[in-house]
Amino acid sequence: MNIMFNTFTSSNIFIGAIVLWAIGAAGSLFLRKNDNLSNTFGNCFAVLGSILGLISSSLVFIGGFEFSFNIVSSLPLLSLSFKVDKLAAFFIFTISLIALLSSLYALEYIKHYYTKYNIGTLNFFYNIFILGMVLVVSANNALFFLIVWEIMSLASYFLVIYENKEKDNLKAGSLYFIMTHIGTAFITLAFLLLYSATGSLDFSIIKENIGNVTPLVKNIVFILSIVGFGTKAGIIPLHIWLPGAHPAAPSHVSALMSGVMIKTGIYMFIRIFMDIITTAPVWWGTVILILGAISSLLGVLYALTEHDIKRLLAYHSIENIGIIMMGIGSSLIFWSLDMKPYAILGLVAALFHTINHAIFKALLFLGAGSVISKMHTRNMEEYGGLIKYMPQTAFFFLIGSMAISAFPPFNGFFSEWITFQALFKGIMISDTSVRWAFLTAAGSLAFTGGLAAMCFVKVFGSTFLARPRSKEVSHAKEAGIKIRFSMLILSTLTLLLGLASGTVTDILSGIVNNLGIFNKVKPVLLATAVNVRLEDNFSAVSIPLILIILIVVTVLIFILVSAFTLNTKIQIGDTWDCGSTLTSRMEITATAFANSIISIFHGVLKPTKQITIEYRDASMRYFPKTETVRLGTKDIYRGYFYLPVQLLTTKVSGYVKKIQSGNINTYILYILIILIAMLLLASI
Amino acid sequence: MSVLLWLIQLILIPLLSPLCIGIVRKIKAKFQNRTGASVLQPYRDLWKLFQKDEVISKDASWIFKFAPYFIYSITVILGASIPIFSTIFYPNLLSDILVVIYLIALGTFFLALAGMDSGSAFGGFGSSREMTVAALTEGGLMFSILTLAFAAHSTNLFVIAKNISSLSFFSFAPIILAFGAFIITMLSETSRFPFDNPATHLELTMIHEAMILEYSGKRLALIEWAAANKFLIFLSLGANLFFPWGMSLTNCLSDTLLALFLFAVKILILCVFVAVLESSIAKFRFFRLPDLLFTSFILSIISISLII
Numbered sequence: 004m005n006i007m008f009n010t011f012t013s014s015n016i017f018i019g020a021i022v023l024w025a026i027g028a029a030g031s032l033f034l035r036k037n038d039n040l041s042n043t044f045g046n047c048f049a050v051l052g053s054i055l056g057l058i059s060s061s062l063v064f065i066g067g068f069e070f071s072f073n074i075v076s077s078l079p080l081l082s083l084s085f086k087v088d089k090l091a092a093f094f095i096f097t098i099s100l101i102a103l104l105s106s107l108y109a110l111e112y113i114k115h116y117y118t119k120y121n122i123g124t125l126n127f128f129y130n131i132f133i134l135g136m137v138l139v140v141s142a143n144n145a146l147f148f149l150i151v152w153e154i155m156s157l158a159s160y161f162l163v164i165y166e167n168k169e170k171d172n173l174k175a176g177s178l179y180f181i182m183t184h185i186g187t188a189f190i191t192l193a194f195l196l197l198y199s200a201t202g203s204l205d206f207s208i209i210k211e212n213i214g215n216v217t218p219l220v221k222n223i224v225f226i227l228s229i230v231g232f233g234t235k236a237g238i239i240p241l242h243i244w245l246p247g248a249h250p251a252a253p254s255h256v257s258a259l260m261s262g263v264m265i266k267t268g269i270y271m272f273i274r275i276f277m278d279i280i281t282t283a284p285v286w287w288g289t290v291i292l293i294l295g296a297i298s299s300l301l302g303v304l305y306a307l308t309e310h311d312i313k314r315l316l317a318y319h320s321i322e323n324i325g326i327i328m329m330g331i332g333s334s335l336i337f338w339s340l341d342m343k344p345y346a347i348l349g350l351v352a353a354l355f356h357t358i359n360h361a362i363f364k365a366l367l368f369l370g371a372g373s374v375i376s377k378m379h380t381r382n383m384e385e386y387g388g389l390i391k392y393m394p395q396t397a398f399f400f401l402i403g404s405m406a407i408s409a410f411p412p413f414n415g416f417f418s419e420w421i422t423f424q425a426l427f428k429g430i431m432i433s434d435t436s437v438r439w440a441f442l443t444a445a446g447s448l449a450f451t452g453g454l455a456a457m458c459f460v461k462v463f464g465s466t467f468l469a470r471p472r473s474k475e476v477s478h479a480k481e482a483g484i485k486i487r488f489s490m491l492i493l494s495t496l497t498l499l500l501g502l503a504s505g506t507v508t509d510i511l512s513g514i515v516n517n518l519g520i521f522n523k524v525k526p527v528l529l530a531t532a533v534n535v536r537l538e539d540n541f542s543a544v545s546i547p548l549i550l551i552i553l554i555v556v557t558v559l560i561f562i563l564v565s566a567f568t569l570n571t572k573i574q575i576g577d578t579w580d581c582g583s584t585l586t587s588r589m590e591i592t593a594t595a596f597a598n599s600i601i602s603i604f605h606g607v608l609k610p611t612k613q614i615t616i617e618y619r620d621a622s623m624r625y626f627p628k629t630e631t632v633r634l635g636t637k638d639i640y641r642g643y644f645y646l647p648v649q650l651l652t653t654k655v656s657g658y659v660k661k662i663q664s665g666n667i668n669t670y671i672l673y674i675l676i677i678l679i680a681m682l683l684l685a686s687i
Numbered sequence: 688m689s690v691l692l693w694l695i696q697l698i699l700i701p702l703l704s705p706l707c708i709g710i711v712r713k714i715k716a717k718f719q720n721r722t723g724a725s726v727l728q729p730y731r732d733l734w735k736l737f738q739k740d741e742v743i744s745k746d747a748s749w750i751f752k753f754a755p756y757f758i759y760s761i762t763v764i765l766g767a768s769i770p771i772f773s774t775i776f777y778p779n780l781l782s783d784i785l786v787v788i789y790l791i792a793l794g795t796f797f798l799a800l801a802g803m804d805s806g807s808a809f810g811g812f813g814s815s816r817e818m819t820v821a822a823l824t825e826g827g828l829m830f831s832i833l834t835l836a837f838a839a840h841s842t843n844l845f846v847i848a849k850n851i852s853s854l855s856f857f858s859f860a861p862i863i864l865a866f867g868a869f870i871i872t873m874l875s876e877t878s879r880f881p882f883d884n885p886a887t888h889l890e891l892t893m894i895h896e897a898m899i900l901e902y903s904g905k906r907l908a909l910i911e912w913a914a915a916n917k918f919l920i921f922l923s924l925g926a927n928l929f930f931p932w933g934m935s936l937t938n939c940l941s942d943t944l945l946a947l948f949l950f951a952v953k954i955l956i957l958c959v960f961v962a963v964l965e966s967s968i969a970k971f972r973f974f975r976l977p978d979l980l981f982t983s984f985i986l987s988i989i990s991i992s993l994i995i
Contacts, residue, residue: 390750391748405793408792410793411789420785423785427837430837446830449830450823452789452792452825453824456822457821460803461815464814468800469746469805540841541841542783543780549786559760560760564737568904568905571904574742574743575744576744577744578747578805578807579807579900580807587806590803590806590807590811591803596811599815599816599819600819600822602974603823
């Protein structure tokens with residue numbers, strides 16, 4: 004065993020994966036003249052690369068064969084330095100898993116782009132995108148990191164604007180482009196600060212010399228990283244690019260962006276705050292916890308207002324990032340209060356929810372994509388009754404909905420359960436100064452759960468149930484075999500990760516223990532194959548038991564009732580229509596479903612209503628010809644956060660503009676002044 | 688002996704729940720100066736419905752057909768995993784607060800889907816209202832029981848019942864507060880006044896009844912029975928978590944009989960309370976319900992702050 008698998012193999016397989024993705028990218032660009040060929044080539048190499056990625060990363064985080072290597076470049080500060088420890092391997096595993104299933108799905112899904120758009124460029128950027136994400140989590144040098152971070156961001160930008168015939172996509176793409184670069188600017192600043200304090204861009208050396216960094220600089224680095232990586236993760240209020248960009252991309256790319264790309268921000272939070280900087284004041288965790296609470300609650304509320312199925316799912320990513328942030332935040336607080344066993348609990352919760360969210364969000368995006376490819380619209384109001392036309396897609400989507408709403412026995416329930424335990428522990432044992440933060444977070448998580456369930460009743464009900472609300476529905480057919488197969492695997496995984504929660508918890512505890520600060524700390528979560536309990540017996544849960552009991556009792560009740568009512572008949576009739584003719588316009592729509600909750604939260608959501616009436620006779624305004632009602636919501640963060648920033652920027656630019664005279668002599672004078680100033684500075 | 692106790696634990700809730708509904712209806716009838724139907728009438732209704740043929744809408748899918756069985760099973764499972772008369776079932780891994788609350792929510796989820804399934808306007812709006820109320824109830828429900836969990840140092844319902852009964856009398860102020868919060872969420876979850884009118888068939892006001900309008904025959908019977916189960920489950924939670932005295936701690940016969948008797952008395956008191964409440968207040972306007980639910984949440988927060 005050990006002869007066959009060692010660090011040498013794990014690193015070689017890793018390089019193999021990277022090479023395959025690179026070939027996939029180059030090859031599909033080369034074959035761009037032939038849609039079919041470049042589709043097969045690009046996605047097959049993506050699949051093969053992902054399989055190698057899965058093998059290599061499992062070798063690292065299960066087998067413990069961590070590796071790192073350097074490729075020295077001719078540039079002075081840049082070294083292509085890779086380091087894959089268990090934490091990085093866990094994220095590589097997640098990325099590869101979702102990439103594998105998305106690529107499989109894409110083989111069939113992107114056929115509807117044939118002749119309309121170029122498949123070669125799609126697969127080029129797609130492979131580069133996967134490659135970029137994997138490199139981001141394995142980079143061990145700040146400059147190298149920034150380069151691959153930029154590659155990942157740019158590749159995803161080009162994927163967002165891939166369907167460039169639609170104006171909205173270009174707009175969403177530009178916003179994404181701007182926001183992601185604002186984020187990169189903050190990240191660069193954070194790395195430069197660390198560089199000036201430690202004299203190196205290499206993460207390992209920064210980590211060794213972190214003692215030289217003053218607390219003030221650490222605090223600034225914390226804030227810069229929160230803004231920088233938080234923009235990528237999509238925490239509120241830095242999320243404004245997310246609901247636009249994720250829906251604009253092709254669905255299999257949305258699955259990757261929502262499922263794993265935003266997690267690279269989470270990865271860097273853990274890497275910087277818990278691995279590189281090893282002393283965190285309490286307020287860091289508190290800030291992250293509160294940001295998580297706000298993101299999860301507002302994320303789900305905004306999701307409820309949407310009737311564009313992919314925008315809705317994108318808002319749910321914000322919600323789930325919030326839940327992951329709660330895990331990280333509580334972990335940081337426990338750690339700074341020196342309660343390391345509970346810090347492990349929080350971090351395990353965060354990691355567990357990371358992979359869970361990746362799986363069920365990918366499942367939901369793929370399901371939504373399969374509906375959209377048949378319906379040619381993302382507007383849920385035009386769906387309805389699809390369960391009869393696409394029964395299997397509907398079934399997989401239902402499983403995804405139950406998992407994201409955290410219902411037992413699916414995986415979402417378990418990761419929320421551990422997150423709750425971390426928060427409960429925080430309420431119980433922390434002192435009063437941070438207890439309010441834990442209480443707020445637990446309250447917000449409790450409401451988030453209920454609202455998410457409501458949101459998915461809305462999505463599933465208005466998409467798949469009742470009668471069709473447009474003609475397109477009756478032309479819809481079940482999606483192709485590869486599409487269904489990827490969804491089947493993902494659905495199975497949501498159930499399996501729930502059932503094997505004990506085993507997974509053990510593996511995740513191992514990953515967390517591998518971080519320097521948690522070395523040899525005993526976890527408080529005791530897991531066996533069938534159940535998981537807290538060390539002090541505060542709570543215990545067994546997901547397999549829940550599943551078995553649910554199945555056994557339901558089957559038993561079904562048999563009993565059927566045996567008891569053998570001689571009753573079932574008659575198929577019309578829905579009760581109160582004597583009128585029932586049409587599909589009378590059934591509830593997604594907008595109507597959420598209207599009451601929007602009215603209740605009108606203080607936050609600021610619903611707007613715009614009525615346009617066109618009269619038959621403009622002078623005699625009695626008989627309206629058409630009447631249009633447009634319901635919407637106003638984003639408060641735009642008004643209170645982005646607008647002031649924008650106004651300030653415009654104002655400052657106005658002042659700066661004054662030095663711009665347009666006269667070339669003046670500019671030469673400026674250059675001279677700067678030059679002299681620089682020389683003076685250098686001589687000091 | 689313990690096999691017998693398990694059997695009682697398993698069937699007690701489904702067996703007695705129609706009786707509770709009957710008792711509440713009878714008391715309400717007395718308040719309205721009517722004789723009212725017998726307290727056994729709900730049993731006869733169920734019997735009658737099980738004998739009847741049913742009509743299923745041609746627009747409905749398998750969700751509509753499957754939901755009643757699933758919802759009923761969930762209430763049976765929940766009934767078996769909450770403390771009723773004895774605390775000896777504590778190793779039960781289904782008795783975790785979060786498991787219980789999320790299983791309740793799972794039932795509501797399927798009921799709401801079934802409401803939308805047949806494409807009737809009533810069903811859809813019923814689902815929308817039900818989910819709105821349920822989403823806002825979850826926080827108060829979880830936190831009111833959480834107060835007890837913090838006091839008892841466990842989230843297992845049986846352990847809570849055991850440990851709360853050994854608390855001193857003076858530590859009960861926050862628990863009473865949490866009980867207030869719990870009662871509000873109980874009325875909401877079981878579709879009672881002032882949240883919903885269990886007797887109405889006026890479409891403008893109804894929540895639960897609107898969702899199940901399309902059901903008939905055995906599936907309607909299952910749903911009605913499940914609703915009755917849920918009512919008794921919440922009554923039992925209120926009686927046995929907040930006032931757990933008298934539950935038997937052993938599996939000896941005399942203790943168990945006494946505990947069963949005390950359980951019946953406590954449930955009866957709560958039934959009278961619900962009936963009096965329903966007879967003396969009016970149903971709230973829908974958009975005033977969130978105020979009540981947020982009050983419940985705030986009450987729980989206060990009691991948690993007091994208890995820690």
